[in-house]
Amino acid sequence: MEPARDITEDAASADPDVGLRAVAALRALSERLEILQVDKARELGWSWQQIAARLGVTKQTVHRKHGKRAGRQP
């Protein structure tokens, strides 16, 4: 195990290397949470329209992205 990093130092350093990696990781994290949430919503019978409204995107966008996976019967 690595020793615990000094979090405040990291954040305050404003080093683009750390900052950009954080943005990329955040994007990946958000993608995965979206998959979990969309799959759950579909399981519960939500329509693509209802899901799209919460995500702030169009129905077409969410269906194109998740339709193939979350459309299948579990």
Place this chain on the structure above:
Amino acid sequence: MTEHLTRDAGAISIRAYEHAIRLGHAYLGAEHYLLALAAAGQPAGAVLRSRGVTPERVEAQIVALSGAGLFGDLDRDALTSIGIDVDAVRAATEASFGRAALARTARDVHRGPGRFSPRRRAGATRDGVFLPHGPGTNQALLSARREAAAGHVVQADVEHIARGILAVSEGLVPAILSRLGTSGPALSAAIADRYRPPR
């Protein structure tokens, strides 16, 4: 599969499955068996631990090498720097969705081209969640049964599973052992020695 295993060996198998689910992996790999064996109360486990193959060290290597799991490959340090604790996110999502859902999503996210051929259907199911065997698992279990047969017993015991896992050439086990400063053959010989009946 379990009818080929003694009760103790079956328990190792279940622990291995649980480790795979806990780590968010979408497959049951030889490395998950190694992790279960490293924690085993039987002499095989004691031999592994005495040579530095402890559960903590094996798990750290699995996490470092596999990069799988739903959140396991994310840049933890970078996320920590903006105040996001990946472990907290994992705990919260596990509480809401269950480990099985996380493993299923991990399988969707990490579905690599050709890593697991769809023809390889061997795997394990618990609570309705099927995990296909990962690289090395079939090889290890087959080899465990051969070890058992060579010892003229019908069911593979913990010792045979351990020697099967240590003999594996595919998957993460060889790399994990090498990073822990040891090797499959060395550990396997030590285990065989430990189980050899006194003359």
